[in-house]
Amino acid sequence: MGRTFDEDPLTLAMAPPRDETPEQRQLREQAEAEAKKISDEIDEQIRRERDVDRRRKKPVKLLLLGQSESGKTATLKNFQLTYARREWSEERASWRAVIQLNLVRNVNLILDHLTQEMGGSSGYSDGHNSDDSELEIQVRKRAKALPPLRFKEKHRLLKLRLTPLAGVQADLERKLGEASQEVYATPVNVAAPFEHATNRRALQEFSINSTNGWKTALDKFRTPRPARPEAGPDPLRKAKEIEDEITEIIASCKDDIKELWEDPVVTEMLNRRKVRLEDSPGFFLNDADRLATRNYQPTDDDVIRARLRTLGVQEYRFIFDHGRTVGQEWRLYDVGGTRSSRAAWYPYFDDVDAIIFLAPISPFDEKLAEDRRVNRLEDSYLLWRSVCSCKLLARTQIILFLNKCDLLQAKLQRGVRIRDSVPSFGDRKNDLPTATRYFQQHFKDISKQHSPVARPFYMYLTSVIDTRSTAVTLGAVEESILREHLRHADLM
Numbered sequence: 079m080g081r082t083f084d085e086d087p088l089t090l091a092m093a094p095p096r097d098e099t100p101e102q103r104q105l106r107e108q109a110e111a112e113a114k115k116i117s118d119e120i121d122e123q124i125r126r127e128r129d130v131d132r133r134r135k136k137p138v139k140l141l142l143l144g145q146s147e148s149g150k151t152a153t154l155k156n157f158q159l160t161y162a163r164r165e166w167s168e169e170r171a172s173w174r175a176v177i178q179l180n181l182v183r184n185v186n187l188i189l190d191h192l193t194q195e196m197g198g199s200s201g202y203s204d205g206h207n208s209d210d211s212e213l214e215i216q217v218r219k220r221a222k223a224l225p226p227l228r229f230k231e232k233h234r235l236l237k238l239r240l241t242p243l244a245g246v247q248a249d250l251e252r253k254l255g256e257a258s259q260e261v262y263a264t265p266v267n268v269a270a271p272f273e274h275a276t277n278r279r280a281l282q283e284f285s286i287n288s289t290n291g292w293k294t295a296l297d298k299f300r301t302p303r304p305a306r307p308e309a310g311p312d313p314l315r316k317a318k319e320i321e322d323e324i325t326e327i328i329a330s331c332k333d334d335i336k337e338l339w340e341d342p343v344v345t346e347m348l349n350r351r352k353v354r355l356e357d358s359p360g361f362f363l364n365d366a367d368r369l370a371t372r373n374y375q376p377t378d379d380d381v382i383r384a385r386l387r388t389l390g391v392q393e394y395r396f397i398f399d400h401g402r403t404v405g406q407e408w409r410l411y412d413v414g415g416t417r418s419s420r421a422a423w424y425p426y427f428d429d430v431d432a433i434i435f436l437a438p439i440s441p442f443d444e445k446l447a448e449d450r451r452v453n454r455l456e457d458s459y460l461l462w463r464s465v466c467s468c469k470l471l472a473r474t475q476i477i478l479f480l481n482k483c484d485l486l487q488a489k490l491q492r493g494v495r496i497r498d499s500v501p502s503f504g505d506r507k508n509d510l511p512t513a514t515r516y517f518q519q520h521f522k523d524i525s526k527q528h529s530p531v532a533r534p535f536y537m538y539l540t541s542v543i544d545t546r547s548t549a550v551t552l553g554a555v556e557e558s559i560l561r562e563h564l565r566h567a568d569l570m
């Protein structure tokens with residue numbers, strides 16, 4: 079074959095030798111085919127590694143489920159405190175308003191009871207009302223049998239001096255928005271309304287899907303920037319003035335708040351009415367000395383204990399700055415836990431790496447706020463069963479937190495007997511290890527019976543307001559979720 083002088087040197091170098099025999103040609107072509115095969119394999123390997131790498135960098139998605147007040151948001155806060163510390167520190171101060179509202183609510187609740195008690199001869203009317211709960215009827219009966227409470231002039235004055243806190247509560251609730259109000263009776267009477275839901279779009283009206291969650295409420299309480307003089311009255315500065323006014327009123331009520339909470343007649347009144355504020359969400363009365371001050375700044379523990387209800391489904395994006403996955407994005411989905419909020423959960427089951435399911439085990443003798451006929455533990459069992467049996471979640475890792483162990487311990491120490499509310503507990507020992515073993519076994523049995531495909535049972539006993547022990551639990555959880563995340567990345 080003739081060659082021209084203008085062919086480029088590379089083509090010349092790659093060209094077969096002029097005097098190549100047919101055998102040599104066959105060997106050469108075989109060698110070239112082999113080299114191409116190896117090169118293609120290397121290319122494919124690089125492509126696959128890039129793909130896995132890209133998937134590894136995909137955000138880890140974690141969904142928090144459980145009934146209202148089970149501790150989902152408190153768990154989320156622990157994640158932020160442990161793994162996204164910078165953001166946590168930036169936000170801590172803006173929780174002050176929520177904590178102030180929690181404290182003021184505690185006080186106003188006592189004042190409401192006081193007003194009812196001091197209102198009539200014994201504070202209770204004689205007639206029964208069809209709306210009265212069984213507890214109220216019982217309380218009324220017991221109160222009649224006991225000597226009257228000895229209220230003094232001091233109680234009337236305390237009520238009078240603490241009146242401004244009603245206005246403070248209203249102001250704070252208005253500023254914090256709907257999340258600051260607790261929900262009571264709702265029309266939904268099934269534990270898992272998500273079971274019949276189909277797609278995200280159909281449910282949009284139920285869900286507030288925001289990418290900044292509690293920030294919406296807290297943003298109004300960030301430190302204002304200096305206003306430009308030509309811009310007129312600065313709304314942020316105005317907000318700051320209101321905030322200072324609220325803080326001033328609370329600080330000026332400090333001694334009265336403490337006197338009210340430490341008063342023996344008030345204690346007796348709350349006992350008779352079976353009101354245990356200490357166990358309720360957002361209890362801060364024992365911290366009034368520290369909180370009701372002009373320069374109060376929330377501590378980490380205060381923020382974890384602060385109660386702000388979750389509305390709809392909230393997405394939080396954190397780039398972890400601590401832990402094994404520094405630089406990795408995590409998306410945590412926090413949901414409202416009342417029965418009427420649960421229909422909005424289903425669309426989020428689709429694409430999560432793991433679920434943390436929170437079941438509080440201390441309220442075994444309490445009712446749901448949204449439906450006073452339903453026992454809280456029973457509701458958790460039903461909800462757990464629905465989540466375990468959900469086909470869409472058949473291969474999703476589910477981690478159970480049996481939460482509020484601290485409150486369970488305190489309740490058992492006070493002598494509350496489990497078998498009075500949970501007859502199947504029987505004559506077992508009424509102590510913490512026996513109780514947690516018993517509840518754990520019940521959840522394990524449900525998971526075994528109702529999971530469509532056998533799944534491992536991951537369970538932790540938690541008190542998520544204890545940030546130290548929770549950090550240890552989250553370390554184990556992080557590792558196991560990450561392992562699953564990477565396994566998925568390798569399989570895809």
Ligand SMILES: Nc1nc2c(ncn2[C@@H]2O[C@H](COP(=O)(O)OP(=O)(O)OP(=O)(O)O)[C@@H](O)[C@H]2O)c(=O)[nH]1
Pocket residue numbers: 144145146147148149150151152153358359360361382383384385386387388389413414415416481482483484485540541542543
């Ligand atoms: N003592 C104690 N309190 C807890 C524990 N876990 C949560 N709490 C408190 O219980 C209250 C309710 O917790 P949240 O985290 O707001 O509950 P939630 O599940 O997010 O509730 P919703 O948003 O209404 O669905 C908060 O004030 C928490 O600080 C716990 O283990 N022990």
Ligand SMILES: [Mg+2]
Pocket residue numbers: 150151152386387388412413414
């Ligand atoms: Mg919440």
